[in-house]
Amino acid sequence: MKLHKLLDSLGTFGNFTEENPEITSVENDNRKVIQGSLFICVKGYTVDGHDFAKSAVENGAVAVLAERNLDINVPVIVVKDTSRAMAILADAFYEQPSHKLHMIGITGTNGKTTTSHLVEKIFADAGQKTGLIGTMYTKVGDQTFEVKNTTPESLTLQKTLKKMVDEKVETTVMEVSSHALVHGRVHGTDYDVAVFTNLTQDHLDYHKTMEEYKKAKGLLFSQLGNSFNLKKPKYAVLNADDPTSAEYERSTAAIPFTYGIDNKADLQAKNVQMSASGTSFDLVSPFGVHKVNIQLIGKFSVYNVLAAIGAALVSGLPLASIILSVEKVKGVSGRFEPVDAGQGFSVIVDYAHTPDSLENVLNTVRQFAQKRIFVVVGCGGDRDRTKRPLMAKIACEHATDAIFTSDNPRSEDPERILEDMEEGVKGENYTKITDREEAIRYAVEQAKDGDVILIAGKGHETYQQIGKEIFDFDDREIAFKAIKQRKEQ
Numbered sequence: 001m002k003l004h005k006l007l008d009s010l011g012t013f014g015n016f017t018e019e020n021p022e023i024t025s026v027e028n029d030n031r032k033v034i035q036g037s038l039f040i041c042v043k044g045y046t047v048d049g050h051d052f053a054k055s056a057v058e059n060g061a062v063a064v065l066a067e068r069n070l071d072i073n074v075p076v077i078v079v080k081d082t083s084r085a086m087a088i089l090a091d092a093f094y095e096q097p098s099h100k101l102h103m104i105g106i107t108g109t110n111g112k113t114t115t116s117h118l119v120e121k122i123f124a125d126a127g128q129k130t131g132l133i134g135t136m137y138t139k140v141g142d143q144t145f146e147v148k149n150t151t152p153e154s155l156t157l158q159k160t161l162k163k164m165v166d167e168k169v170e171t172t173v174m175e176v177s178s179h180a181l182v183h184g185r186v187h188g189t190d191y192d193v194a195v196f197t198n199l200t201q202d203h204l205d206y207h208k209t210m211e212e213y214k215k216a217k218g219l220l221f222s223q224l225g226n227s228f229n230l231k232k233p234k235y236a237v238l239n240a241d242d243p244t245s246a247e248y249e250r251s252t253a254a255i256p257f258t259y260g261i262d263n264k265a266d267l268q269a270k271n272v273q274m275s276a277s278g279t280s281f282d283l284v285s286p287f288g289v290h291k292v293n294i295q296l297i298g299k300f301s302v303y304n305v306l307a308a309i310g311a312a313l314v315s316g317l318p319l320a321s322i323i324l325s326v327e328k329v330k331g332v333s334g335r336f337e338p339v340d341a342g343q344g345f346s347v348i349v350d351y352a353h354t355p356d357s358l359e360n361v362l363n364t365v366r367q368f369a370q371k372r373i374f375v376v377v378g379c380g381g382d383r384d385r386t387k388r389p390l391m392a393k394i395a396c397e398h399a400t401d402a403i404f405t406s407d408n409p410r411s412e413d414p415e416r417i418l419e420d421m422e423e424g425v426k427g428e429n430y431t432k433i434t435d436r437e438e439a440i441r442y443a444v445e446q447a448k449d450g451d452v453i454l455i456a457g458k459g460h461e462t463y464q465q466i467g468k469e470i471f472d473f474d475d476r477e478i479a480f481k482a483i484k485q486r487k488e489q
């Protein structure tokens, strides 16, 4: 694509350059630049992409997009915000792939991964080829790819969407993080349906206040329905039981469709009944009342199922087959996942790493635990410090035995993180074991028949990051081994 044609996508944003080279690729990393690339300088947190412009030109870049003029011998196009411009250019360079896909974006503090997997399952069962982008992986049809972020930066995102178009994917479901919305990673992406799960405390290291965090997530809805490409109606699927939904509903030009349990909604679950093997409820919808029996456990799972049904319904899929699909789902890796080595007590691994999700999951455990509840929990380093005492308090309030341990301390001193947690539980009983493997072993050794051990925070993760080192670590494997060894003793 010629440089001028590419720059047209920026409208009046960019200033013009007379030279019009053929652009072979768009890159923001000088190490990926090839002959004919357009190099985009993005200011990071730790690194400034402008510092790599010279090297990018040496590597073959024929034009550079930057936030200031640079002393280099190729055209420099100056814009105010290269991150946002990059998103628009990426969309144009890859020929607007999101316009060719049925796009469902899911945002919210908790439940994005679970809901996106449910949505993907519903569309796959409906015979569609699906794509998925999220925390666990990117999936194109049956192929999966590793990811660095929940929502990739725009160049990777648009390239992935283009791959999906080329591979004849029809519906793409993706998690949209608040970081991505603030950074403009999804700028220019044309969603048909945007789903909101809930808003509770997380990521305050980044967004500073709940108000800012709320605004960030709201960007998905305020952008929805405002695009020029309004060939199809756009829908905002909102959780009627979360007060934030009303604000998002006011800010969007899309058609709202609500779901809930406690408040009246377009899609409402009534008479929710839980057992150790699943949850049932009466689904009240514009199509009547249907009994639904899911294999997932907990009230929060009902919300995720409702959100997924809502997204599929507004997309035009028939309710009867949507219900059949969600009833088949056994669970999502690392979300309320049991570890069974034939022991007489239950061990559950769950990705709960926010105060709200920890409380929800412990409340669910309480409904089944016959005796004691052990919770093994930690808080991540280099992330929101304010949630540490809150999570410790919830652990002590809802479990009989709270064991505080490490969960990706990253560059922070693990002991300091535990001290922050202890601030929330002065005078309470708890055990502190910094080494996560030892903490899990301790819980397994203490548990008796009928008890439940919840190992919270890492879920599907298969690593532990301490300092700059990343060690293999899987809660499920460690717990399984510990149970086996206990049985052999």
Ligand SMILES: CC(=O)N[C@H]1[C@@H](OP(=O)(O)OP(=O)(O)OC[C@H]2O[C@@H](n3ccc(=O)[nH]c3=O)[C@H](O)[C@@H]2O)O[C@H](CO)[C@@H](O)[C@@H]1O[C@H](C)C(=O)N[C@@H](C)C(=O)N[C@H](CCC(=O)O)C(=O)O
Pocket (backbone or CB within 6 Å): 028, 029, 030, 031, 041, 042, 043, 044, 045, 046, 047, 048, 049, 050, 052, 148, 149, 150, 151, 152, 153, 177, 178, 179, 180
């Ligand atoms: C804090 C944060 O968001 N950081 C993101 C940021 O990194 P950064 O600011 O350090 O940027 P950088 O990689 O150092 O470099 C800046 C620029 O210089 C360029 N560069 C850099 C080095 C070099 O040798 N040459 C070069 O050209 C880079 O390509 C880039 O354009 O830009 C990178 C590229 O887009 C992101 O991958 C990275 O996300 C990191 C991995 C991250 O962990 N982000 C978290 C906070 C995040 O975004 N999380 C959300 C939500 C998670 C949740 O809900 O739990 C997510 O969507 O993942």
Ligand SMILES: Nc1ncnc2c1ncn2[C@@H]1O[C@H](COP(=O)(O)OP(=O)(O)OP(=O)(O)O)[C@@H](O)[C@H]1O
Pocket (backbone or CB within 6 Å): 108, 109, 110, 111, 112, 113, 114, 115, 135, 150, 175, 197, 198, 300, 301, 303, 304, 334, 335, 336, 350, 351, 352, 353, 356, 357, 358, 360, 361, 459
């Ligand atoms: N709807 C929900 N409401 C509250 N808590 C939930 C909900 N759904 C899941 N959870 C809890 O949150 C944890 C994470 O769930 P999930 O991975 O689906 O969320 P997420 O939004 O993708 O999280 P992240 O953005 O951190 O990856 C689960 O293990 C569970 O404990």
